[in-house]
Amino acid sequence: MVTAHQLPGGDDTIVALATATGRGAIAVIRLSGAQAISIARALGACAGAIPGAFPSASDLSPRRATRVALRHPNGAPLDDVLVTWFAAPRSYTGEDVVEISTHGGHVVPALVLAACVAAGARPATPGEFTRRAVLNGRMDLVQAEAVADLIDARSTAMQRQALSQLDGGLSRRLLALRDEVIHLEALIAYDIDFPEEDDGPIAPARIKNAAESLRDALCALMHTAPQAAVLRDGVLIVIAGPPNAGKSSLFNALLGESRALVTPIAGTTRDAIEAVLDRTPLPLRFVDTAGLRDTDDEIERLGIEVSTRYLAQAQVVLACGANAADIEATHAVIVSRTSGTVIPVRTKADLDVSVSDERAEHVSAETGEGLRELLEAIDRAAVTRVVALPDADDVLVTRERHRAGLAVAHDELADFLLAWESGALPAPVAAVHLYAAREALSDLIGIVDTEDVLDRVFREFCIGK
Numbered sequence: 001m002v003t004a005h006q007l008p009g010g011d012d013t014i015v016a017l018a019t020a021t022g023r024g025a026i027a028v029i030r031l032s033g034a035q036a037i038s039i040a041r042a043l044g045a046c047a048g049a050i051p052g053a054f055p056s057a058s059d060l061s062p063r064r065a066t067r068v069a070l071r072h073p074n075g076a077p078l079d080d081v082l083v084t085w086f087a088a089p090r091s092y093t094g095e096d097v098v099e100i101s102t103h104g105g106h107v108v109p110a111l112v113l114a115a116c117v118a119a120g121a122r123p124a125t126p127g128e129f130t131r132r133a134v135l136n137g138r139m140d141l142v143q144a145e146a147v148a149d150l151i152d153a154r155s156t157a158m159q160r161q162a163l164s165q166l167d168g169g170l171s172r173r174l175l176a177l178r179d180e181v182i183h184l185e186a187l188i189a190y191d192i193d194f195p196e197e198d199d200g201p202i203a204p205a206r207i208k209n210a211a212e213s214l215r216d217a218l219c220a221l222m223h224t225a226p227q228a229a230v231l232r233d234g235v236l237i238v239i240a241g242p243p244n245a246g247k248s249s250l251f252n253a254l255l256g257e258s259r260a261l262v263t264p265i266a267g268t269t270r271d272a273i274e275a276v277l278d279r280t281p282l283p284l285r286f287v288d289t290a291g292l293r294d295t296d297d298e299i300e301r302l303g304i305e306v307s308t309r310y311l312a313q314a315q316v317v318l319a320c321g322a323n324a325a326d327i328e329a330t331h332a333v334i335v336s337r338t339s340g341t342v343i344p345v346r347t348k349a350d351l352d353v354s355v356s357d358e359r360a361e362h363v364s365a366e367t368g369e370g371l372r373e374l375l376e377a378i379d380r381a382a383v384t385r386v387v388a389l390p391d392a393d394d395v396l397v398t399r400e401r402h403r404a405g406l407a408v409a410h411d412e413l414a415d416f417l418l419a420w421e422s423g424a425l426p427a428p429v430a431a432v433h434l435y436a437a438r439e440a441l442s443d444l445i446g447i448v449d450t451e452d453v454l455d456r457v458f459r460e461f462c463i464g465k
Contacts, residue, residue, distance in 0.1 A: 011033070011034065012033055012121075012122045013031060013032065013033025013034060013035040013036050013039060013120065013121045013122065014031070014032055014033055014121060014122050014123070014124035014125075014128055014129070014132075015029065015030065015031045015032075015039075015113060015116040015117065015121035015122070015123060015124060016029070016030055016113075016123065016124035016128075016129070016463050016464035017029055017030075017109055017113060017463070017464050018030040018099070018464040018465065019104075019464070021106065021109070022104075022105075022106070023104060023105055023106075024104035024105070025103075025104050026101050026102065026103065026104050027101070027102050027103070027104045027105070027108070027109040028099055028100070028101050028102075029099070029100040029102060029109060029112050029113060029116065030097065030098070030099050030100075030129065030464060031097065031098040031099075031100070031116060031121055032091075032092075032093045032095050032096070032097045032098075032124075032129055032132060033095055033096065033121070034095065034096065035120055035121070036085075036095070036096040036097060036098045036121075037060065037085055037096050037098060038120075039098070039116055039119040039120055039121055040060065040083055040085065040098040040100065041060065042073060042119045042120075043068075043070050043071060043072070043073070043078070043112075043115055043116070043119060044068040044069065044070060044071070044083065060083060060085045060098075061085070062085050062086065062087040062090075063084065063085070063086060063087075064084070064085075065082045065083070065084045065101075066082065066083050066084070067080070067081070067082055067083075068080075068081055068082070068083045070083075070100070070102070070112060070115070071115075072111070072114075072115040072118065073115065073118050073119050074118075078102075078108070078111050078112055078115055079102045079103055079108050079111075079112060080103075081100050081101055081102045081103075081112070082100075082101040083098060083099070083100050083101075084098070084099045084101075085097075085098050086098070086099070089136070089138075092129060092130075092133055092138065093129055093130075093132040093133045093136060093138065094132065094133060094136030094137065094138045095132060095136065100112060100116075124463060124464065125463070126458060126459070126462060126463050127144075127148075127458030127459070127462075127465065128458070129464070129465055130144045130147055130148075130458065130465055131144075131458050134446055139166075140168075140171050140445045140446045140447075141444065141445060141446035142165060142170050142171045142174065142402070142444065142445055142446075143165065143166050143168060143171060144446075144458075145165070145398070145399055145401075146162045146163075146165035146166035146170075146398075147166060147465065148465075149161070149162035149165065149232070149398055149399075150162040150163065150166060151462065151465065153232075154232075154233075154234070154276045154278070154283065155231065155232075155234065155276060155278045155279075155283035156278055156280075157231040157278075157281075157282065157283055158231045158232050158283070161228065161231055161390075161396055161398060162398070164393070164395070165398060169393075169395050170395050170396070170397070170398075170402070171445055173221065173395045174441055174444055174445050175445065177214065177217060177218060177221070177409070177441055178438055178441040178442060178445070178447075180210070180213075180214045180217075181214065181409075181413075181434055181437050181438040181441065182438060183210070184207065184210050184211060184214065184434055185431060185434045185435070185438070187206070187207055187210065188207065188427055188430075188431045188434070189431075204420070207420065208417065208420060208421060211413055211416060211417050211420065212417065214413055215410060215413040215414055215417065218406055218409050218410040218413060219410055221395070221397060221406055222397060222403055222406040222407060222410060224390070224394070224395070224396040224397050225396075225397045225398075225400075225402075225403045227386065227390045227394075227396055228390075228396040228397055228398040230282060230283075230386055231282070231283070231390070231396070232398065233276075233283075233285055234276045234277075234282070234283035234284050234285030235282050235283070235284055235285065235315050235316060235382040235385060235386070236285050236287065236310070236313055236314050236315045236316070236340075237284050237285060237286045237287065237314070237315070237316045237317075237318065237378060237382070238287045238289060238307075238310045238311055238314040238316070238317045238318070238338070238340070239251055239286065239287065239288050239289060239317075239318045239320060240289055240307065240311060240317055240318065240319060240320065240330060240333075240334050241318075241319060241320030241321055241326065241330045241347075242321070242326060242329070242330060244322075245320040245321050245322055245326060245330070245347060246320060246322060246347030246348050246365060247288055247289070247320050247347075248273075248288050249347070249365035249366075250318070250320060250345070250347055250363065250365050251273065251275075251286055251288035252365065253363075253365035253368065253371055254277065254286060254371065254374075254375065255275050255277055255286065272287050272288065272289050272290070272306050272307065272310055273287070273288045274286070274287050279375070279379060281379070281383065282379070282382050282383065282386065284378060284379075284382060287310050287314075289306070289307035289310055289311075290306065290307045308337055311334055311337040311338040311340075312337060312338060314338050314340040315340045315341070315381075315382065315385040316340050316341045316342075316343065316378060316381045316382055316385065317334055317338050317340045317341070317342045317343070318343050318345045318374075318378075319331045319334060319342050319343065319344050319345060320345045320347050321344075321345075321346060321347065322346070322347055322348045323346070324346070324360075327344045327345070327346060327360055331344060340385070341381040341384065341385060343361060343374075343377055343378065343381060344359055344360035344361065345360060345361045345363060345374065346360040346361065346362045346363070347363060347364075347365070348364060348365075348366075349362040349363055349364045349369055349370060350364035350366050350367045350369060361373060361374045361377055401444070402444060405440050405441065405443060405444040406440075406441075406444075408436070408437075408440040409436075409437040409438075409440040409441050410437075412433045412434070412436040412437035412440065413433070413434075413437050415433045416430055416431070416433035416434055416437070419433065
C-alpha cells in the first residue's frame with residue numbers, strides 16, 4: 001500500500017470546510033495532519049488572556065468537545081466555538097483530526113479557515129481527507145466511494161446500499177473473488193512445480209470447473225450494475241403530451257412542490273426538468289418534457305428533441321391529455337418513440353367530472369384527486385421494468401469503475417479458459433491471464449494503489465470530505 005508520506009504534500013496538515021456554505025446554525029471546519037492539534041491550540045492560545053474567558057484550546061482532550069474563544073494568530077477575535085480533537089490513529093483519516101464547530105454563515109467560517117491557513121495548514125483538495133483515510137488503511141477504495149455515494153444519495157434505497165458498501169459488503173465479495181483467483185493460480189503452480197508428486201498432477205477438469213465457477217461469479221456480480229443504477233438514479237418516468245395538457249402541473253403535484261413553471265401559454269416548458277421522488281420499493285425519477293407538437297419556434301423545437309430523447313430512454317411514460325382525444329393522440333405519437341410502459345393519464349379531471357374513461361388514470365393537480373392511485377400505478381409499472389428487485393442484503397456494483405474492473409477480470413478468466421481447454425498455450429503462459437484477473441480485482445479494492453487510480457476515484461469528491 002502507498003502511505004501518505006510517500007505522496008507529494010503527504011506531511012501537510014490540511015484544512016477545509018466540512019459543511020455546506022451558506023446561512024446555517026453551525027459550520028464545521030476540519031483539520032487533519034501532524035500539526036492539527038498545534039494549530040488548534042495556537043488559535044485558542046490567546047483566550048486565557050481575557051478575564052473570565054472560557055478554557056483555551058491548550059486544554060483540549062481527545063474526543064471531548066471543548067468551548068474555545070478562537071482568535072487569529074494576529075490576536076483578532078474570531079468566534080465562540082466548540083473544538084473536538086480525534087487523536088491518531090482513531091480518527092477518520094488515521095491522522096490527528098480537529099473539528100472546529102463555528103457559527104454558520106459566510107464570514108465566520110471563511111475567517112476561521114483563513115486563520116488555520118495563517119497558522120500553518122494547507123487548503124485541502126477535493127476528497128483529500130478520504131484519500132488519506134484510504135492511504136492510512138482506515139478504509140479501502142470501494143468503501144471510500146461509498147462515502148461519496150452516501151453523500152450523493154437521493155433515495156433511501158441508495159442510502160441503504162451505500163451504507164452496506166461502507167460496511168464492507170462489496171469489498172468482502174471482491175476479496176473473496178480475488179482469493180478464488182489466487183487459489184486457481186496456486187493449483188496451476190502446484191501442477192507445474194510438482195508434476196511427479198504421489199497424488200499426481202492436478203486434474204485439468206478441476207481447474208476448468210474452478211475457472212468456470214469464478215467466471216460466472218464475476219459475471220453475476222457485474223450484472224448487478226443496472227439494479228444499482230435504478231437505486232441511484234430512480235426509474236425514469238417521462239411525462240409526455242401536447243402543450244397545455246397539464247404536464248407541469250402534474251409534475252409539481254406528484255412531487256408536492258413547485259419545480260416546473262406553470263402558465264396557460266403553450267410551449268412554456270422548453271427543456272426537460274428532472275426530480276427524484278423517494279418511493280418504496282423504488283425511487284422514481286420524473287421528467288417534465290416539452291409539449292409534443294409541430295412548431296416553427298427554434299428553441300421550442302430543440303426542447304421537443306430533448307423530449308424525444310427522454311422518451312427513447314423512458315421505463316414508464318405518462319401519456320397526458322385533458323380529454324380522451326388528446327390522450328389518444330399523445331399515445332399515437334409516443335408509442336413509436338418509446339419501449340417503456342405507457343400509462344394514459346387524464347389530467348384536469350376536476351374540470352369535467354362527468355367524463356369517465358376506464359383506460360386512463362383520472363387526476364387533478366388542483367384538488368389532488370387520483371394522485372395516490374396514479375403513484376400506485378406508476379410503482380407497479382416501475383417494478384415490472386426492473387429485471388429483479390434487489391434484496392436488502394444484496395451486494396451490488398454501484399459504479400462504472402467497479403463494472404469495468406469486473407469486466408476485465410471476467411474477460412481474462414474467459415481467455416484463460418479458452419487457452420486451458422484448447423491446450424494452445426503452456427500452463428505458465430495461460431496463467432498470465434489469471435495474474436491479470438487478480439490485478440484487476442486488486443486495483444478495484446486498492447490493494448495495488450497507483451496515483452492515477454486514486455486521482456480518478458477522488459476527482460469528483462467534495463472539498464472537506
